[in-house]
Amino acid sequence: xxxxxxxxxxxxxxxxxxxxxxxxxxxxxxxxxxxxxxxxxxxxxxxxxxxxxxxxxxxxxxxxxxxxxxxxxxxxxx
Amino acid sequence: xxxxxxxxxxxxxxxxxxxxxxxxxxxxxxxxxxxxxxxxxxxxxxxxxxxxxxxxxxxxxxxxxxxxxxxxxxxxxxxxxxxxxxxxxxxxxxxxxxxxxxxxxxxxxxxxxxxxxxxxxxxxxxxxxxxxxxxxxxxxxxxxxxxx
Numbered sequence: 137x138x139x140x141x142x143x144x145x146x147x148x149x150x151x152x153x154x155x156x157x158x159x160x161x162x163x164x165x166x167x168x169x170x171x172x173x174x175x176x177x178x179x180x181x182x183x184x185x186x187x188x189x190x191x192x193x194x195x196x197x198x199x200x201x202x203x204x205x206x207x208x209x210x211x212x213x214x
Numbered sequence: 215x216x217x218x219x220x221x222x223x224x225x226x227x228x229x230x231x232x233x234x235x236x237x238x239x240x241x242x243x244x245x246x247x248x249x250x251x252x253x254x255x256x257x258x259x260x261x262x263x264x265x266x267x268x269x270x271x272x273x274x275x276x277x278x279x280x281x282x283x284x285x286x287x288x289x290x291x292x293x294x295x296x297x298x299x300x301x302x303x304x305x306x307x308x309x310x311x312x313x314x315x316x317x318x319x320x321x322x323x324x325x326x327x328x329x330x331x332x333x334x335x336x337x338x339x340x341x342x343x344x345x346x347x348x349x350x351x352x353x354x355x356x357x358x359x360x361x362x
Contacts, residue, residue: 168250168282175275176243179233182269193231193238197330200227200263204310207262212296212313 217325217353221253221288223318225328226263228347233268239329241347249279251354255288256280257317259310294320305337318342325350 139147148156183189224245232242256264265273280287294316302312311334318326324342326333327350334340345353 164282165250168279169247171275171279171282172246172249175272175279176233176235178275179268179272180235182272183234189234193236196230196234196236197227200230200267201310201330203263203266204226204259204314205308207266208259208299208310208313211259211262211293212299212309 216357218252221255221323222325223255223323226260227329228327245347250283253286255321255323257290259313
């Protein structure tokens with residue numbers, strides 16, 4: 137990193153309060169997008185390894201419907 | 215109430231299609247990218263279904279993602295009363311769908327986003343409405359445009 141944390145903090149506190157708020161929101165948004173992309177990539181990589189990434193959408197929906205019934209039956213068994 | 219201020223539930227298929235970046239359901243991935251723009255409740259049945267699809271590590275990442283906007287997320291591990299599920303079953307729902315419907319009713323959620331076009335279409339008088347990911351995004355965009 138070319139700018140130290142201290143220098144970065146100095147630059148941020150020099151901003152107007154509204155700009156600081158915008159910056160914090162922007163950082164949060166970028167962090168969220170990076171987290172989402174990373175999780176998606178991890179999941180897709182695993183599915184690819186398992187040969188499931190190209191599964192048709194209709195088949196995925198059918199599997200999810202079956203899973204829904206199984207989980208509910210287990211969770212609410214008498 | 216505007217869609218941005220309303221608590222909603224995303225069906226498991228929206229989470230899964232979104233994370234898979236399923237090419238025929240790209241609206242789901244776009245919707246996940248817009249999560250910071252709205253309020254989401256995740257009920258037990260959806261959590262259990264996600265847990266069955268995601269690895270332990272992926273599930274941890276999922277919770278971390280939800281926790282980035284904690285004031286806009288609610289996770290509920292509570293079971294619902296079997297009598298309420300039974301009520302939906304008596305109206306023609308399968309057990310799984312009845313459970314999801316019961317969760318929505320108990321949580322006071324009026325909107326389910328689902329890619330299952332047939333979700334409870336045969337049941338009248340539901341206490342919530344169902345929108346596809348694409349329709350939800352259209353409504354979200356329309357509200358954003360109207361505000362500008």
